[in-house]
Amino acid sequence: MTETMIAVIGGSGIYDIDGLENAEWIDVETPWGAPSDQILTGTLDGVKMAFLPRHGRGHVHTPSTVPYQANIAALKQIGVTDVISVSATGSFREEMAPGDFVIVDQFIDRTFAREKSFFGPGLVAHVSVAHPTCGHLSEACETAAKAAGINVHRGGTYLAMEGPQFSTLAESKMYRESWGCDVIGMTNMPEAKLAREAELCYASVAMITDYDSWHPDHGEVDVSEIIRVLMGNADKGRNLVRRLPALLGNEHKDCPHGCDHALEFAILTAPEKRDPAMVEKLSVVAGRVLT
Template sequence: MAEAKIGIIGGSGLYKMEALKDVEEVIVSTPFGSPSDAVIIGTLAGNSVAFLARHGRNHTLLPSEVPYRANIYAMKQLGVEYIISASAVGSLKAEAKPLDMVVPDQFIDRTKNRVSTFFGEGIVAHIAFADPVCSQLAKVLTDAIAALNLTDVTLHRGGTYVCMEGPAFSTKAESHLYRSWDATVIGMTNLPEAKLAREAEIAYATLALVTDYDCWHPDHDSVTVEMVIANLQRNATNAQKVIQETVRRLSENPPHSEAHSALKYAILTQLDKVSQETKQKLELLLKKYM
């Protein structure tokens, strides 16, 4: 099977990477089912990357239906060590305008129906998650955005991403509540990915693409799908430039990430007490600690 050290998960509006060369579609099977779509392996800025459309290339999966475990496990099977997650978000701060880019460093979990761990079934692990984004990967990403000097984009380094369940957008009361928490942006997908990537010992960072002001802003209409789609299309063009530059920088100087050894002290269960079935299911994650 083809391999890639860098994985890209494309969100709403980013269903493919136009700049990918020598493209190969790979159907990946995991112990957690099938990923959202075939993984596209190709060359970007001279480097092998794995691209996956989070909602499927035809946008057929609700945020709650995305097979997060299969998606991250598939990336791990392909040898991915760094994941760049491109994601459409609403802004909770006036200064984070539509078309701006935010690279958050914190998350708040408001989801209700997501499985966000590979563990269970006889094995217990508690990852450290105080800093849910890989700071080294986030720096490569923000430096790439800054270097490109995109004329219609303001970069916001750091901030908090509220991950809500969806698929409905927020009520005004919820939107004002999240603003009172000093949150920066709101989306529906990134927290399960970040937790699972950490368990899989993959460095993870979010490229949050602002499409709207959620529904709190008195001078802007409440968020509509039409508004989101119009800004998504403009965001996608800029996102591809950013991802290409980030991949180039990553390949030249791949940073060491604390995520790469996240399970070292996380597993509480003695592995010789774990059933063969569970060990086999999680072999990809456990083999270095067996």
């Protein structure tokens, strides 16, 4: 039996897990360096939990400087099975209003200044991200959100931009009208891709703070207004997280969507041609298929 361990990667406004028992901040070092911060571990309703502040406590990392590879590798190293990304986003849809949550199921990746894979020369792999989030884990997040009284939307396309600046009006209109995106943020890519490479179930909970710049009645994005909405969203996010252990349970069963076997046929480099140093490095996230 594989024991469930739920990790929450908290974005802006989410910096801890309420009610965590035996809470301890631990240091984790990975072949890709240190993660954004120490990882808070403990149990919640008898289920192992981990919390990683994506930007570091005090918000010290920009969206581009978050050590995404180290973050996902560190969670894999400590035994995490399920990753819940909680992040602030703008909305491109009138009905997806500030204060609402969206359970994201698709991404358009417009980032360009980040390492997007654990693999590389000497050990090449291609995983499918056709369906980049875990349906089973997303369903649990939706159920938890509804139980917490949150106005939640199931399904949506997340435009991942590089940042740190917000969109121009022209970009905002293009993403909304031509590309059909629903929310916009700066941090879920390459996070979701790396989680798939590490064979972790990954769900994205987008907490809407604003209407980006497309909305004629709201004008440009205002950081002070975002922070105000963030505080309310943070409370909702913690209420959602508190309900997840009861929904997921102690036993992590095989993922019905195959997240935990994503590397089964992904590695292309012939065994005799694999760089031993890369094999050793990647054993942290891909040891199941390399040994």
